[in-house]
Amino acid sequence: MALPLPLLEKHTAAPQLSRLWQQMHRSQSVPPGRAPVLLLALPPAWENRFQVLLYGRAAAHGVAVAGLRHPDDLVHVSWPGPVVLHAHWFASVFTSALSEADATARLHAMIRTIEAFAVRTGARLLWSAHNIFPHGDRFPQTYLALRRWIFERFDLLHVMDDSHVTVLEHAYGRAAPPAFCVPHMTYHGAVPDSIDRNAARAHFGIARDAFVFGAFGSLQRYKNLDRLLEVICAMADARPDRPLEVICAMADARPDRPLAALVGGVPGDADFARALVARFADDPRITLIARMIADAEIQYLHHGADVMVMPYSDTLNSGAALMAATFARPFVMPRTAGADAMLPLGARLYEQDTAHGLRSALEDCLEVQGMPKPDPAALAARAPQRISDAFMTAMLAGL
Numbered sequence: 001m002a003l004p005l006p007l008l009e010k011h012t013a014a015p016q017l018s019r020l021w022q023q024m025h026r027s028q029s030v031p032p033g034r035a036p037v038l039l040l041a042l043p044p045a046w047e048n049r050f051q052v053l054l055y056g057r058a059a060a061h062g063v064a065v066a067g068l069r070h071p072d073d074l075v076h077v078s079w080p081g082p083v084v085l086h087a088h089w090f091a092s093v094f095t096s097a098l099s100e101a102d103a104t105a106r107l108h109a110m111i112r113t114i115e116a117f118a119v120r121t122g123a124r125l126l127w128s129a130h131n132i133f134p135h136g137d138r139f140p141q142t143y144l145a146l147r148r149w150i151f152e153r154f155d156l157l158h159v160m161d162d163s164h165v166t167v168l169e170h171a172y173g174r175a176a177p178p179a180f181c182v183p184h185m186t187y188h189g190a191v192p193d194s195i196d197r198n199a200a201r202a203h204f205g206i207a208r209d210a211f212v213f214g215a216f217g218s219l220q221r222y223k224n225l226d227r228l229l230e231v232i233c234a235m236a237d238a239r240p241d242r243p244l245e246v247i248c249a250m251a252d253a254r255p256d257r258p259l260a261a262l263v264g265g266v267p268g269d270a271d272f273a274r275a276l277v278a279r280f281a282d283d284p285r286i287t288l289i290a291r292m293i294a295d296a297e298i299q300y301l302h303h304g305a306d307v308m309v310m311p312y313s314d315t316l317n318s319g320a321a322l323m324a325a326t327f328a329r330p331f332v333m334p335r336t337a338g339a340d341a342m343l344p345l346g347a348r349l350y351e352q353d354t355a356h357g358l359r360s361a362l363e364d365c366l367e368v369q370g371m372p373k374p375d376p377a378a379l380a381a382r383a384p385q386r387i388s389d390a391f392m393t394a395m396l397a398g399l
Helices: 013-026 050-054 071-076 100-121 140-153 164-172 197-204 225-238 244-249 270-280 295-303 319-326 339-345 357-365 376-381 384-397
Strands: 037-042 063-067 083-087 124-128 156-159 179-181 211-216 259-265 286-290 307-309 331-334 347-350
Touching: 013 063, 013 071, 050 384, 071 100, 083 100, 100 140, 140 164, 156 164, 156 384, 179 384, 197 295, 211 225, 211 295, 211 319, 211 357, 225 259, 225 270, 225 286, 225 357, 259 295, 270 286, 295 319, 307 319, 319 331, 319 339, 331 339, 331 357, 339 347, 339 376, 347 357
Parallel strands: 037 063, 037 083, 083 124, 124 156, 156 179, 211 259, 211 307, 259 286, 307 331, 331 347
Antiparallel strands: none
């Protein structure tokens, strides 16, 4: 299991940083002639293992890692060696903003804080591009100004597919800063994986012979889970009724298997999650779990499904796709920038702008030849330690 990052706040920053400095020297992890590098993750994401896996090999490269919840906490940071501010998301700055004007004022204050920190410490600024814009895009003018400032001011850009640089430049109307590409890792070693399909189906009360479409991750509008469940229900309604004993006898014939859906994740959008539950929770073909999924339960969601589905309308990278690959589950996703790189991991791509693209992709999965299989070599290339080493090497080269 991955451990949370140490958190720097007003009353903890000084002792935490002192401890990190001493630990780096005592462990003899720092290359001769170089001080330890401090990498500040802004913000730490406790529910997502991405960061702790990305930083898993930091110590081996002489890098100490700590987390900051909000840019205002930068004022409490002091470090006698090189510093990298690694920004991931900025949602904490705008969570309570009431208007576009309010959000813009918060943006300007944040920029002043980060600029002052960079001047005071000589910190290098690095951004990992997880999405083009934040999901929901509540304040489009502010978010565009934020992204443009990042491209104009930051020293390094981390993308997870080479094609993303052009996509981002087009979206922001700015040339990108120096960029390096290190792809998203799998989650091997960060989540338990000890049960089989029968145990997973029994856990949720799903028939062993059913063909199950799964979806895992926070319940948010942009993920189109309502559309996914509509399509699955329509497919199930269109299938001929067969006596249960006939279905069971023909369990190996995919076209005759009953269809089911298994969806689980924390309600990231409370209104959307409530609407989803109200509409689909009573359908016996649908298992809908609208709550935080514990690490130990993630394996049940994946082993309980035949194929995972990510019908997202607005995303640049998908941690859910890499989670599916971790459990060797094939997955369906739209053909977006960089999506072709997912094919060796078990992706089945569909054209998002066609009327029946999603349904056709799901129907193809019901045929034996329609189920992609992950390439072991492609999975090995996405191993967390390998990705962490690549990230640290590229980051340090850009300092």
